[in-house]
Amino acid sequence: MADPLSRVFSALADPTRRDIVARLAVADATVNELAAPYDVTVQAVSKHLKVLEDAGLVSRSREAQRRPVHLEAEVFDLMTTWIERYRRQAEERYRRLDDVLRAMPDADPPPQEGRPS
Amino acid sequence: MADPLSRVFSALADPTRRDIVARLAVADATVNELAAPYDVTVQAVSKHLKVLEDAGLVSRSREAQRRPVHLEAEVFDLMTTWIERYRRQAEERYRRLDDVLRAMPDADPPPQEGRPS
DNA sequence: ATCGTGTTCAACCGGACGGTTGACCACCAG
């Protein structure tokens, strides 16, 4: 699974990982701090962090023997760009469809047009 | 995996599924039409559509014996809301950190502080 | 009633995933 977009989406598909991101948005934290709230082993959390790191969502710097984890928020743009693109496209399509329906040449009269909001 | 957010992220973690969404943003299509470009079986695509449907990204209406697939773009908001929330939070955190650094009272001069860029 | 087309269901397979345990490495403190 090479492509970055897949990695990011996949990384955020896990609730624990999303929660970790949420907490890192507040403040950097060490692996042990991050693992504390969950009832899984520290190793499991370390794995989660590796997934987040591979997705570019997180970076670990070395500070003495601790490895503080830091949220790398730029990658979010990758997703929002993708999402917005197709959301817009779909909305545009609605608009166009409405136009077509409204301009119906002589077909059966469209009652009040189907898609209000 | 009950929660909607996980389902949406997970659904979009697959490149084929993202491509399907991209194509559905342009126009509705049947399963066979959707399957044509890929070198996988129709059944596989049908499975992909089920995943997208369970995530609320897609709906299938019955029209004669065909089952046209339609993109349901509202679910995108679920993701963008989540993403924006933490992106903002992280940015806010940066801003605040900068303020603190700039207002450094008289503490020992922080060499360069750990995180430049 | 029968055929053809479009779609889905069911069973199976290999590989990835989330989790565990146990050993190991890196580093500071005595």
Added chain:
DNA sequence: CTGGTGGTCAACCGTCCGGTTGAACACGAT
């Protein structure tokens, strides 16, 4: 150098996932 603490690596386990094949279902056409 000997611990102790924070973190990772490695091997293993059960489950999910994307794919296949083969059969079934739904419906229009003949």
